[in-house]
Amino acid sequence: MHEIIICEKPKAAEKIAQAISPNVKKRKYNKKVSYWEIEEENKKITVLSAVGHLYSLTPVNPKSKVFFDLEWAPLYEIDKTKKYTRDYVYAIKKFSKDADKFIHACDYDIEGTLIGYNALKYACGQNTTANISRMKFSTLTKTDILDAYNNMIDLDLHQVESGSARHVLDFYFGVNISKSLMHSVRTAKKRFLKLSAGRVQTPTLSILVDREKQIKKFIPKPYWLIKALLNGEIIADHEDGKIFDKKRAEEIFDKCQNQNALVDEVKKTETIRKPPVPFNLGGLQSEAYGVFGFSPKKTQMIAQNLYTGGFTSYPRTSSQKLPKSLEYKKIFMQLSKNAEFKKHIQDLPSELKPNEGKKKDAAHPAIHPTGVLPDKLSKDELKIYELIVYRFISVFCENSKLESVKTDLLIADEKFNFKRKRVSYLGWLAHYPFKKIENENFLDIKKGDIIKVEKICSEQKETKPPARYNEASLIKELEKRELGTKATRADIIAKLYDRKYISGKKIEVNQLGENLIDTLKEYCEDLTSEDLTRDFEKRLEGISNDKTTQEAVVNDAEKEVKAILGDINKNEADIGDKLYDAYQQSRIVGECSCGGNLVMKYSPRNKSHFVGCSNYPECEITYSLPKGATFLKKTCPKCGLPIISFGKPRQHACLDPNCGKDNTKRHVVKVVGVCPDCGKDLVKRSGRYGDFVGCKSFPKCRFTCSLEELKDLESKSKK
DNA sequence: GCAAGGTC
Structure with missing residues (x-):
């Protein structure tokens, strides 16, 4: 057997x-x-x-x-x-x-x-x-x-069919619609543009577009904050907070001039702050983003490495639970071999009980250290490892206590107040170095005291539009809406950046992203919202409990997708035109001295991006870009070109590496050889990283090499 | 070239 x-x-x-x-x-x-x-x-x-x-x-x-x-x-x-x-x-x-x-x-x-x-x-x-x-x-x-x-x-073969159907449906909708979008651009503009749509990525982009639209249509409303300055170190706020009525604001301001403040009440409260809960993947990604600025994808890759190395547990978990069977004591004993960890572990209560979160996972517990201490880790790996270890320790620690004092004041008969808070008992806060502790000064003030008011201020402010998402907050939103899975969310967001639909740390939607959603809303609205995911779930559940078959579901989907593709096809010239124009729009980085637009271009030959003019070939100006360069929303005060950020550590400079220097240098032409690609002259040029050799007929011919390589070329051609 | 889902 x-x-x-x-x-x-x-x-x-x-x-x-x-x-x-x-x-x-x-x-x-x-x-x-x-x-x-x-x-x-x-x-x-x-x-x-x-x-x-x-x-x-x-x-x-x-x-x-x-x-x-x-x-x-x-x-x-x-x-x-x-x-x-x-x-x-x-x-x-x-x-x-x-x-x-x-x-x-x-x-x-x-x-x-x-x-x-x-x-x-x-x-x-x-x-x-x-x-x-x-x-x-x-x-x-x-x-x-x-x-x-x-x-x-x-x-259970119904479950198998259900799973299989999910793959088929995602392929039908995702691959076919993506292909038809790319085909539209090819038909309309004879260009290749990598485009994609899918059950998860498209609704995700749609969430960002909605936010973008909210921000654009937002009309700021003025309001006033009235504050009283007391004793040089107290700033008390008027009880009403944001005052939208200008007259009322003026009334308070006038009334409170040259008055003393009477302390009406001093209220002390103590609140308990429980330790944090153990990390699941989303929690780790969010914390690593907040503390180190790591992208969720980067955190996920590092967590995977730490897991493969045997230092931390399985990362793709949604659990916030640490079952007893993990044998916490053993893990802490092993971690204690590290002197730093030991300092924190020795303070743990004798009875170990973790503060767990609500979320569960069928296959894995929350992310925790295994006890095996790593010896060689990269800087970033060490950061994530320590984050996991200290989080693990802190969930077993005592509550911390927060003390706060709210002081109510009367100035004229207007109510003002100010708050102070401090940590009265550190508890877990002493063992989780990634959380900032704010301790404010407490004052010796009692009810009935009279305090001199130094100044009354009236600050005019404006209401602000909703905040943009960042990668961490977007992952949280996806978790909330149950879009994608713990293992794929970071990849989906990375894909949206890669397609140039979105950009920036505070995520902005580019023209291309907005246009794509507009287009898809017209041809298959369901794909732009969670509806398709919910719809899939219903159909797949039908297969699982034998109410329908895989064949029926797949056949229906085929009909639906074919109808959508038919609609897109009929309008492909228009769709392709608009998508490509939107793409062009999002590539503009600045204005060229000839009046055209400076746009990002890609050289497949050099496998690198550079900046060229939209009036090419009439205007032949180009600028090379250092690796990893990004454009800031600033322009150079000397020449008006955009400012770029590049290198490690990041430095800022004008797009033109010769800006401010003797500009003629760039155009001094000294023939140093013959181009092996096109036969024209090779000339010495200077770039951001020093001198190099390039073809004179650039950009028609994009041959470049270093001065050393030129010598090799010469010796070869002599042979 | 295209999706979303698993995992080293």
Whole structure:
């Protein structure tokens, strides 16, 4: 008897193998892929692992114009960056050859069910469920795993179909509509522009466009704040706060002149601040953004590295819980080997009870350190690691206490007040160095005191439009709306930047992004809102509980998408025109001395961006850009060109590297050789990073090389 | 070239 257990990921496979038998032997396939063998009296068990999806949907006919005929193919054949999945597939194929029982032990959710099913079907060659059983567990603890192993259930094919349909629907809508948008631009402008739309990315962009529109249409309203300056160190606010009635503001201002303040009441309150809750992925991303300014994607990558290194736990979790089975004591003992950590750990209460959050996750606990101390980490990795460690420590700490005093004053008969607060007991705040502690001075003031008013101020202000999203607050919004998943949200936002739909840390929507949403609202409104996700969920649920079939759902979707594509096609010249013009608009970085627009351009040859004039070829001016350069909203006081920011640490400079210097230098032409690409003269030029050699017929010919490379060229041509 | 979803 030979049993095969297929798990979703290596870490889960290890836990499952260890839970089933203490006599498990860990082995390696091809030196890379781990698998586990258990030998019992009359049965052998081999525990194998996938690495997430091993198979992916792909068009049967990749050359067709639209994709409605899809099939599953190995991921390593489709995506070059996923080559590592090949060994996992091969290992499953090899060790399952002589097996007679197959156990599906992937995460108990829709994607997990599909991952295991595809592995069993395509790698193990199981075309029926006759020899397949399913383990159902909600955590990867020994008791849960053993319980699942001893009480296996049948594989639910409705769930498999439901998961499969989700992939098909996303492909139908996403890939086909994206392709048709790009096709429109090609038809209208004979240009290639990378465009995309999808069930998650488009509503996400739409959220940003809505905010952008709110900001644009916002009309600021004036209001007044009346403040009283007392004793040189007290600023008291009028009780009404924002006063929109100018007359009322003037009335208070006049009335309070040359009056003393009577202390009407002094109220002291103490509030308790609970420790923070353990990190889930979103929480970690948000905190790392706030504390270090790391993008959610960067944080996710670092967290993945720390997990692979064995220093922290599985990062793609939505859990804010730390179950007891983690053995906190053991982790703290190990962390205490680090002297800094020890200082904080020794103050922990003897009974360890974490302050947990509400969110749960079926497969993983909250992010926590494993206790294994890293020796070599990059600066950024160390930052995230310490953030995780100190957060872990602080959730076990005591509450902190905050003391605040509110003092009510009467000036004339107008009510004013001021507040002061300080931390009266540090508790967890002493062990979480990433939280600032604000301690304000308390004053010795009692009810009935009279204080001299030095000055009454009336400040005119304006109401402000709603704030722009940043990457962290956008992720929170997506979590709230249940758009995307914990593992994909950061990637989706990065994609919107990459497509040039949005820009800036405080996210602004570019013309292209706005136009794309406008276009899609006209042709498939559902795609621009959460409606499509909700709609998918309903249909997929129908498949899960046998109210409809995968075939029916997929056929319906095909009809819908075909109708949308038909509409887009009819208007493609107009759509393409507008999209490309919008794209051009968002590339403008400044004004050229010839009166044209300076626009960002890309040189495929040099694989780099540069700035050129919209009047090219009449105006041939170009500016090279240093790596990672961004444009500031400032212009150079000397020449009016935009100011760029570049380098590490960031420095600011005029777009023209020769600005302020002897400008003629740039145009001094000294022939130094012959261009190997076009045969014209090669000339010496000077750029931001020093001198180089370029072709005289630039920008028609974009050949460049360094002075050293020129010497090599000369010696070669002599031979 | 295109989606969204898993994971090293």
